[in-house]
Ligand SMILES: [Zn+2]
């Protein structure tokens with residue numbers, strides 16, 4: 426259970442954020458078509474991590490996935506490059522963000538949520554070092570599970586076991602996939618994340634991720650192998666619905682590389698005081714501090730509908746603390 430860690434983190438005034446968390450207007454009533462259209466399209470037409478993932482997926486598709494016959498039989502000749510590519514991508518993105526924000530401290534503490542400088546060096550982490558612990562779980566388990574899903578998909582696609590379409594035949598379906606993907610992944614994340622907070626699973630599996638209270642880019646994919654399998658299972662939708670390899674890769678990159686941004690601890694990336702990229706996700710930062718709130722993301726309103734929403738306000742902090750007290754009174758602490 427989250428009790429012990431949550432109590433420890435609760436007493437610290439560790440975060441620094443002024444604007445409340447707001448949800449996507451997609452499910453607001455009455456609907457505002459202009460806001461909905463803006464929210465759905467903005468991430469694909471402005472400089473965001475989604476555009477970066479789409480470009481990477483397109484490049485990988487053009488360079489490596491043109492001849493599907495290569496993937497018809499399981500062979501180290503193509504599986505090894507899949508693994509190496511994904512290990513490299515994760516090292517570049519999570520390692521690059523860590524280098525920029527925590528090693529070089531290129532933007533100091535500007536737009537940093539947590540006032541502490543360094544990540545932890547304590548016995549609760551493998552190697553008594555949070556960064557090395559996070560790097561280990563992200564690469565050894567995270568990049569491996571991601572690569573296994575990718576390998577399985579390419580093999581199934583080459584053997585015509587999954588439905589697919591050509592972009593030139595159905596460009597609108599391709600765009601519709603991109604627009605709906607954040608809502609789909611957000612909903613899946615909410616569901617599996619609630620499941621991971623079920624005490625038996627929390628204790629054996631999800632607790633590994635929650636050892637990270639002051640979070641950094643490598644914390645995002647620092648999870649137990651069972652959590653990686655559950656968390657990345659949202660990509661199984663491409664085995665059922667007609668899809669395209671680029672969509673599968675964008676989906677995998679957003680799930681596997683997106684957490685490096687969302688856990689970076691800095692709201693935006695600055696170059697000489699100019700914001701160039703949205704980075705951390707305050708909604709999820711609050712989850713790492715208060716544990717029993719914000720299980721999903723702002724792309725789908727499940728936390729709002731089920732009363733687990735923390736918007737960063739003092740009132741929400743009081744409410745979540747009250748809820749947690751009730752929860753821990755009714756369950757034995759671990
Ligand atoms: Zn997290």
Ligand SMILES: [Zn+2]
Pocket residue numbers: 618622631635712716
């Ligand atoms: Zn959690």
